[in-house]
Amino acid sequence: MLSGIGPKEHLESHNIPVVSDLPVGQSLQDHIMVMMAHKMGKSPPPKPVDYSYIGSPLMMGYTSLNKSKNYPDYQSINFIMNDPTPMLQFCSFYFSYIDEICQTLYDKSIGKEVLFSLVILLYPESRGRILLRSADPKEKPIIYNGYYSDPIDLERHAMYVEDFAKIQHTEFFESVNAERVEPEVCGCENKYSTEEYWKCYALCMMVSGYHYSGSAAMGVVVDSRLNVFGVQKLRVADASVMPKITGANTNAATIMIGERAADIIKEDLFLRSRC
CATH class of the missing domain: 3.30.560.10 (Glucose Oxidase, domain 3)
Incomplete structure (x- = not known):
């Protein structure tokens, strides 16, 4: 949010220029x-x-x-x-x-x-x-x-x-x-x-339970490839992208989000190198 990605009204209330109006920080979840x-x-x-x-x-x-x-x-x-x-x-x-x-x-x-x-x-x-x-x-x-x-x-x-x-x-x-x-x-x-x-x-x-998640949820803040909507070359790859908290400890799921992000980045680089 300090970089201008977040709810427009909230950012403007702190005189932060809005880069992308997204519900960052909303829908925080925990066990x-x-x-x-x-x-x-x-x-x-x-x-x-x-x-x-x-x-x-x-x-x-x-x-x-x-x-x-x-x-x-x-x-x-x-x-x-x-x-x-x-x-x-x-x-x-x-x-x-x-x-x-x-x-x-x-x-x-x-x-x-x-x-x-x-x-x-x-x-x-x-x-x-x-x-x-x-x-x-x-x-x-x-x-x-x-x-x-x-x-x-x-x-x-x-x-x-x-x-x-x-x-x-x-x-x-x-x-x-x-x-x-x-x-x-x-x-x-x-x-x-x-x-x-x-x-x-x-x-x-x-x-x-120290399982904080959901504050940059997929579908409203990031897309299925973890790109932040409205911002170029920015991804989020942690528990915050979970739309709904897992029905178990979040550790393994968060590691897999990171692993998937690595695969996505490699896929994108490979595709660009072929163009």
């Missing part, structure tokens, strides 16, 4: 995650600490509430932790939860094995946007993530978190007296309706 922790049996004896490595078994699952569907409703990422310190690092530094939440998780996990889980909304309907704060490239942009701006996202995410929480009543979890750790700061214990409780929990424990 929203809700964190959940279950403390289980007594943790095994600690091993010598290697602060350069955080090792933890990782399990990933995809769940469909309707078993007749051929695609999942939500994804879960699960870590088993024997030491609360790595969980504190995830909570505070990676996900930036408030101190009260992280301290509660740490205090209630001491001496216990903990299943640290993230329940991920794979198909969000909510959209955010990115705006310029000014024409100064040193100023950070204004980012409206738009999480849960479409009420259906909160309804679905609450339902998925409630479904995932049922693991507490499985045979294994009952055998180790598993108990879900709920930070009191969320204030959800006073919600009498099950639906309202899980909505409250989701709002308190939601966090970005």
Whole structure:
């Protein structure tokens, strides 16, 4: 947008000459995650600490509430932790939860094995946007993530978190007296309706999946060969060109966009060299 490619009115409001009037920065998408922790049996004896490595078994699952569907409703990422310190690092530094939440998780996990889980909304309907704060490239942009701006996202995410929480009543979890750790700061214990409780929990424990995409979508900002409409010799090849976020982690899809861009550029150069 600083180069003049973006919504005309927005660019002109910052006295930026318009090169191409396109909806850049609109339709921002991301996967929203809700964190959940279950403390289980007594943790095994600690091993010598290697602060350069955080090792933890990782399990990933995809769940469909309707078993007749051929695609999942939500994804879960699960870590088993024997030491609360790595969980504190995830909570505070990676996900930036408030101190009260992280301290509660740490205090209630001491001496216990903990299943640290993230329940991920794979198909969000909510959209955010990115705006310029000014024409100064040193100023950070204004980012409206738009999480849960479409009420259906909160309804679905609450339902998925409630479904995932049922693991507490499985045979294994009952055998180790598993108990879900709920930070009191969320204030959800006073919600009498099950639906309202899980909505409250989701709002308190939601966090970005860091899968930002869609802000320069194919079809409205770039064409099928990743050329920016109205601009010569300019392509975009990253997650921003996704018209709709993938129903899984965006990493592999983004790599393939880059690979496809390389093929397109080579094809175009080859065709021009033959002319």
